[in-house]
Amino acid sequence: MATLAHQVQEQRLEGIGVCHGIALGAAFVVDDPGGRVVRARLPEAELDAEVARFQQAVQQAQQQVQQSRERLRSVLGEEHAYILEAHLLMLQDRSFNRQIEQFIRQNHANAEWAVRAVTNHLLAIYAEIADDYLRERGSDIEDVAHRLIRILSGTQSRDLNLLAQDAIVVADDLLPSAAIELDKNRVRGVVTNAGGWASHTSIIARSLGIPAVVGLHDITSRVRTGETIIVDGGSGTVIVHPSPETLLFYSEQRGRELQQVVCDLEERELPAITPDGYEITLRANIELLEEIDALHQYNAAGIGLYRSEFLYSMAVAGLPTEDEQYEVYRVLAETSGDEGVVIRTFDLGGDRLKLEGFKPERNPALGLRATRLMLNLEQVFRTQLRAILRAAAHGKLKIVLPLVSTLDELRAAKSIIAEVERQLRDEGVGHDEDIEIGVMVEVPAAVMLAELMAREADFFSLGTNDLIQFMLAVDRTNENVNDLFAPLHPGVLKAIKLVVEAAHKAQIPLTVCGEMAAHPAHVVVLMGLGVTDLSMRPSAIPLVKRVVRAVDMTAARGIAAHALSLTTPAEVNKYVQSQVARYWSQIFVAPSYSR
Amino acid sequence: MQRQKVIVKNRLGLHARAAARLVRLASSFQSEIELLRCDARHRVADAKSILGVLMLAATQDTELEVVARGVDEQAALSAVVALINDQFGES
Numbered sequence: 001m002a003t004l005a006h007q008v009q010e011q012r013l014e015g016i017g018v019c020h021g022i023a024l025g026a027a028f029v030v031d032d033p034g035g036r037v038v039r040a041r042l043p044e045a046e047l048d049a050e051v052a053r054f055q056q057a058v059q060q061a062q063q064q065v066q067q068s069r070e071r072l073r074s075v076l077g078e079e080h081a082y083i084l085e086a087h088l089l090m091l092q093d094r095s096f097n098r099q100i101e102q103f104i105r106q107n108h109a110n111a112e113w114a115v116r117a118v119t120n121h122l123l124a125i126y127a128e129i130a131d132d133y134l135r136e137r138g139s140d141i142e143d144v145a146h147r148l149i150r151i152l153s154g155t156q157s158r159d160l161n162l163l164a165q166d167a168i169v170v171a172d173d174l175l176p177s178a179a180i181e182l183d184k185n186r187v188r189g190v191v192t193n194a195g196g197w198a199s200h201t202s203i204i205a206r207s208l209g210i211p212a213v214v215g216l217h218d219i220t221s222r223v224r225t226g227e228t229i230i231v232d233g234g235s236g237t238v239i240v241h242p243s244p245e246t247l248l249f250y251s252e253q254r255g256r257e258l259q260q261v262v263c264d265l266e267e268r269e270l271p272a273i274t275p276d277g278y279e280i281t282l283r284a285n286i287e288l289l290e291e292i293d294a295l296h297q298y299n300a301a302g303i304g305l306y307r308s309e310f311l312y313s314m315a316v317a318g319l320p321t322e323d324e325q326y327e328v329y330r331v332l333a334e335t336s337g338d339e340g341v342v343i344r345t346f347d348l349g350g351d352r353l354k355l356e357g358f359k360p361e362r363n364p365a366l367g368l369r370a371t372r373l374m375l376n377l378e379q380v381f382r383t384q385l386r387a388i389l390r391a392a393a394h395g396k397l398k399i400v401l402p403l404v405s406t407l408d409e410l411r412a413a414k415s416i417i418a419e420v421e422r423q424l425r426d427e428g429v430g431h432d433e434d435i436e437i438g439v440m441v442e443v444p445a446a447v448m449l450a451e452l453m454a455r456e457a458d459f460f461s462l463g464t465n466d467l468i469q470f471m472l473a474v475d476r477t478n479e480n481v482n483d484l485f486a487p488l489h490p491g492v493l494k495a496i497k498l499v500v501e502a503a504h505k506a507q508i509p510l511t512v513c514g515e516m517a518a519h520p521a522h523v524v525v526l527m528g529l530g531v532t533d534l535s536m537r538p539s540a541i542p543l544v545k546r547v548v549r550a551v552d553m554t555a556a557r558g559i560a561a562h563a564l565s566l567t568t569p570a571e572v573n574k575y576v577q578s579q580v581a582r583y584w585s586q587i588f589v590a591p592s593y594s595r
Numbered sequence: 596m597q598r599q600k601v602i603v604k605n606r607l608g609l610h611a612r613a614a615a616r617l618v619r620l621a622s623s624f625q626s627e628i629e630l631l632r633c634d635a636r637h638r639v640a641d642a643k644s645i646l647g648v649l650m651l652a653a654t655q656d657t658e659l660e661v662v663a664r665g666v667d668e669q670a671a672l673s674a675v676v677a678l679i680n681d682q683f684g685e686s
Contacts, residue, residue, distance in 0.1 A: 086611045089618050089645040096646050122646060129652045140611065141646070321684075 010243045013216050015191070017236030018202035021211035022254045023189030024247070025166035027229045027240075029220055030174070040110040047108065051101050054111040057151040062091050064147065083140070090144045096122075112152045119145035168229045172220055174201045189231035191219050191238050196477070203310075207288045209539055213238050268299045272545045278553040280527065282544055283339065283535035285513055289328060292335050294538035302339025304535020305400070305461065305513040306332060308384065309346045312353075319353075319380055325387035333395025340396025342461060342511070342535075343388055344440065345374060345381070345413075347402040353377075365475070370403035375412050385420045392432030400438040400461045405445045410456055413437070442466040447495045450502035460503050461535075464514025468492055486569035487516050488525065488576060493564055500530040511535050520547045520587060521580045527553060528560025546587045551580075597672040598662045600633060605682040608654035611645075613683040618645045620678055626665025628675060633658040642675060 042050055069084040090096060096118070103114040119141060126138040166188050173194035190205050195214035205212035211233030223229055223240045230239040230250045239246060272280045283304030284295045295303065311320045311328060320328075332341045349369035350358040361367035374381035388397055401413050414437055424431040439446065439453050442463035446453060454460065468487055469476060476485040486492070496512075503510035511533040516522040518540035524547060526534065536544060559579045566572045603609055609617070621628045621642035628642035632651055640647035642661070653659060659679070663672040678684070 086615050086645065089615050093644045093646050095641060095644045122650075125650060129650075 009241060010246060011222065011240050013219060013222070013238045013240070015213040015216035015219075015236050015238060016196060017213050017233045018195075019205045019210055019212040020234040021189075021209070022233070022250055022257055023168055023211040023231040024250055024254060025168045025188040025229065027170045027223045027225055027227050028167040029223065029225045030169060030171040039113045041108045042110060044108070047105055050104050050109075050111055053152070054100060054104065054114070054148075055097075057111065057148055058091055058097060060151050061144070061147050062088060064151075065091065086140055087144050087147075090141065091148075112149050115145055115148045115152065168231055170220055170223055170225075170229070171201075173214075174204075189213075189229075189233070191216055191229070191231055193217055193219055203287070206537070207286075207291055209294070267542060267545065268297075270545065270549065272548045274527075274548055274551060274553045274556075276552045276554055278527075278532065280548045281339075281511075281533040282541050282548075283511065283513075283533070284538040284541065285535050286538070289331055291538060292332070295336065298538050298541040300538055300541055302336045302396075303332065303341040304511045304533070306341050306343045307347065308343055309348045312346065312348060319383070322383045322387045325384060326390050329388055329391030329397065330394050333391050333397050336395065338396065340398060342398045342400050342438065342459075344400045344402050344461075345371065345384055345388075348373065365469075371401045371409050371413060372403065375409065375416075378416065381413075381416060382420055385417055386424065389417075389421060389424055389431040389435060390429060392435055393430040397432065398436040398438060398459065400440050400459075402440045402463070403443060403466070404439045404441075404453070405443040407449065407452060407456065410437075410439055410453065414456075441499050442470065444471050444495070447471075447499055450499045451505065454502045454506035454508055457508065459508050460499060460510040462496065462499055462510060462512045462514070462531075464492075464496075464512060464516040467495065467514070471495060486573075487519070487522055488563070488572040489569045490564070490566060490572060493525065493529065493560070493572070496526070496531070497529050497564065504530065509533060518544060520544070520584075521576050523547050524551055524556050524580050524583075525560050525563060525576060527551070528556035528558070528563075543587070547583070550583045550587050596662065596664045597668045598660055599672055599676050600658060600660050601676050601679045603653050603655060603657045603659060603679060606655055608657065609648060609651060611649065614645055614648040616683050617675065617678060618643060618648060620674055621671070624663075624665070624667050624671035624674070626663045626668045626671040628671055629662045631660045631662065633660055 065084050065088045069088070072084060099118045100111070100114045103109055103118055104111060107114070107117075109117070122141055123138050126141070167186060168189040168191065169187055171190075171192050173192050174190070187210055190201060190210055190212040192201055192212075192214045193216055195201050202212060202214055211231050213231055213233055213236050216238060219238060219240075227240065228242060228247070230237075230242050230246070232238070232250070239250075242250070272282050274280070281301045283302055284291070284298070284300035285305040285307070286292070286295065286303055287307050287310040294300075308325075311325060329341075329343065332343070347370045349361070349364045349367060350373055351360065351364055351367075353373075368376065374384075385399075388399060391397060399417065401410065404410055417435070417437060421431065421433055421435075425433075436458035438459035438461055439457040440461045440463050441447060441450065441453070442465075444467070447467070450460075464487065465476075468474070468485060468489070471492055472484060472486065472489060474481050474484045476482050500510060510531065512526055512531050513535035515536075516526060517534035518536035520543060523534065523544055527548070534544065559576060563572050563576055566575060605613065607613070630640045630642050630648065630651060630653075632638040632653065634657070638651060640651045642648060651657075651659070661672055661675050661679075663669075663675070665671070
């Protein structure tokens with residue numbers, strides 16, 4: 001029967017979970033009106049009205065962009081608002097508007113069709129441009145065209161700003177402007193056909209704490225607006241047309257998560273001290289200024305890692321200027337309290353910087369990137385350092401250098417920093433003298449040289465994500481080998497121990513800032529190995545605090561010591577799981593607050 | 596009519612941010628302002644159109660000619676040339 005065209009059986013789809021959490025809600029399919037538009041041939045008499053309708057849509061689009069730009073400026077800072085500045089200028093572009101008006105008149109076309117046709121023509125010209133960077137600006141033109149067509153076809157109610165409560169956004173991929181407009185008060189979850197861990201959508205979803213699964217290939221054709229959909233961002237599972245049993249199961253799960261959040265907030269003021277009296281410092285890793293709210297919400301001890309390259313990856317073009325960077329660092333310095341902020345200098349590769357004459361690298365992870373690249377591009381490095389040192393006059397900032405593999409790199413960076421300090425002093429510009437300079441220990445060679453590094457660095461940041469990948473020679477985004485990514489690999493544990501001991505010996509602070517710092521079982525092992533300072537995504541702090549408050553330091557030391565005596569990752573995993581399991585009831589079940 | 600040649604020196608060339616600055620500046624003058632690529636004279640852009648300016652695909656070291664016609668042509672020409680020489684205030 002034709003009426004049964006639409007399948008209503010439960011379907012489970014597996015994608016890449018990029019932001020954990022469970023969301024249930026009504027799907028909102030962000031269709032692609034820019035792709036298919038209705039074509040109509042209008043009578044001569046209606047052409048003036050059609051042109052007027054187009055002009056009105058342009059006005060409305062400009063207002064929307066202006067509003068978004070203001071919002072973006074207040075949320076992410078001035079440098080990101082530039083994306084929308086370019087969009088605004090396109091809407092004001094005389095020749096663009098004139099071409100569309102001419103198309104309407106010459107072809108008796110409806111405005112949607114005219115916008116689509118003129119845009120397609122422009123995109124075809126852009127596709128010919130030899131320069132990668134400029135060619136990519138095509139996506140901005142597409143973005144502007146979508147907005148116009150959305151307004152013209154009366155689907156502006158589908159603007160993400162105007163979503164109903166509890167919507168799960170379903171899209172092919174979100175355009176930059178749409179991803180930026182996600183409102184966490186209305187959007188419960190995000191699922192997309194395209195994308196990976198590092199795509200725009202994923203980064204924004206993570207920073208806003210919206211459960212998200214990407215890389216689902218054809219989710220937009222499997223669900224319709226209004227249908228119920230479940231997103232489990234932790235496992236990467238998306239369920240469409242859930243059965244009543246599934247729905248009940250997930251709503252209970254979600255209920256538990258929410259209850260957890262309430263308790264987390266009630267536990268906000270509790271100190272992170274083990275039952276036998278050892279204090280552990282819990283810091284936040286952040287990428288966006290907006291996350292500063294979360295920093296206070298979870299009572300983090302400052303920012304243990306600020307990934308500054310995010311300033312670059314979000315900018316429309318080029319590196320942010322000294323003043324743009326200064327503004328961001330100053331806000332960080334002023335709002336993150338006595339514990340301050342550790343700013344990681346740009347961890348970028350030459351490919352992403354679109355360097356003139358930069359040959360594509362066969363293996364960028366082992367290529368010219370991070371501190372190596374900054375020492376090559378000294379001017380870019382100096383600009384960033386000036387901005388940091390100036391901002392450090394407004395609060396406590398520290399600098400950490402990514403991907404250091406030799407003492408030469410540390411020494412070269414330190415001497416440049418000293419020189420920049422001197423210049424600022426000579427210019428009479430307010431800045432911080434004696435800023436602390438740390439090393440991000442994430443290359444196996446740096447582990448082996450930890451004792452030497454500790455003599456010349458003011459502190460260590462132990463970046464476990466990259467360290468594990470480099471030590472085990474495993475790319476954790478590669479499906480063929482990602483099951484070999486083993487944080488509790490005996491070799492990794494020995495490396496961590498080596499670095500911790502070197503830091504203790506030289507009496508310099510050490511912070512672990514990889515994902516291990518947010519994983520309950522791994523935290524127990526890290527504590528046992530002598531780590532007392534952890535930095536993680538802000539939303540992980542409550543859970544980690546519970547771990548700290550539940551597990552005696554002596555017990556953690558016993559667990560770590562025994563783990564070090566085992567021979568394979570599987571053995572360590574099994575042992576650690578069995579040991580920490582007895583704490584789980586305390587950690588995962590929300591305590592009841594009798595009133 | 597006033598005209599002058601100038602070389603785009605910034606690393607990313609006339610990219611979106613630079614183009615936006617240029618278009619904003621050009622739009623503040625009454626004169627018509629055009630940009631021509633010296634290596635391909637048929638490629639001309641209205642300096643007040645961001646799509647046109649971007650489509651010049653002027654990468655680093657491209658030589659452009661700025662042409663201004665109108666009541667404030669001298670001021671317009673020197674302002675646009677100065678912005679390009681100043682690497683769009685980015686250096």
